[in-house]
Amino acid sequence: MTFVKLLLSFAPWIAFLIIARDTLQRVEIGLVAALILSVVMAVLKLHRGIIMYVGLIFFTGATIAVIGFHDMWTIRHLGVLANGALAIGSWVTLLIDRPFTLDYARQHTDPAKWHDPVFIRVNELLTTVWAATFTVNTVIAWALMKHLMPEWVCHAASYTALITAAAFTSWYPAHLRKRAARAHQVAPEPT
Template sequence: MDDLDTLEFEMNLLLAFAPFVAFVVVEHLVSVPAGLAAGAILAAALVVRDLVTPGRHVKLLEIGTVLLFGALTVYAFTNDVQWSTAAVRLRVDAGLMLIVLASIAVRKPFTLQYARETVGREHWDSPDFVAINYVISAAWAIAFGALVLADIVMAYVPAVPHSMGVIATVVALVAAVKFTRWYPEQRAATRT
């Protein structure tokens, strides 16, 4: 991928995580059920966008995100849940990690669907292109695993300052973004 392809890939990948950002913001400002609903609505909007935009396809991550937020929203509104912020984030982050791991397990690493929208069809079946996407997807799974661990600590070890969980989350996500940019360039450099 050239620099423009890489940028487009990263932007599309980051947009796929917009429902999680919406969830965090609305959950913090309004309530847990409202945050979950915001995540579900935005996730559904991304699926609709992919259905109606030529050249785009609905992706496993987006379908999983709709199902995750949809199920948690229905549960939150139909049961009198009193989840702490850390407890609900644990459920959301664990669900996200499972979606990413499932994409790898079914041999469709979630980043592959985004990368294919930014490169020519002649690259789609390249063993190197596919391998790069397995590694990048695994890196995101590790980052989400770190989020899950931070959520567990925040939910069950109240003595740990909340800021530590926020720092761990930011570090894990920034590392995943940087790795997503660095790894394809590194692989290209070693091939030449």
């Protein structure tokens, strides 16, 4: 999965992260922007699988709670809820043996390889990395909400975790392909 495609798949969440900060108005705008992006990406099939559904459900529910009911509990806990929704969605895909990264990896993989055990294992690993990252970010969001660490530390740790997961997601499959190509070149010719 290329880094750009990875960013695109999380566009609603990234938009929400960037926009929804500091004021209630920005939180409301961020929720609406993320919900609109989620719907548009789903309709255009730019977004797929359980992460799409998690986004649609989360942003619909949060938008209704925040804008429709001015629910202060939801507003206070948005960071925990958003990261928690992604973590739960990711872990569920592993529990049902449908790692969410498969939906994206299949876009640029020969269909003949879709059931290859190595392809499946790689996606299980990538999804586990993301599920762990979202879980860590849920804890970080909780620590931020409870003022257990300085805000800049929480943000730095959260962004570092996300960037590390994204970099690993781009690097690891390419690394395996290069390693397989080297092994294939070194293999002796049958006589």
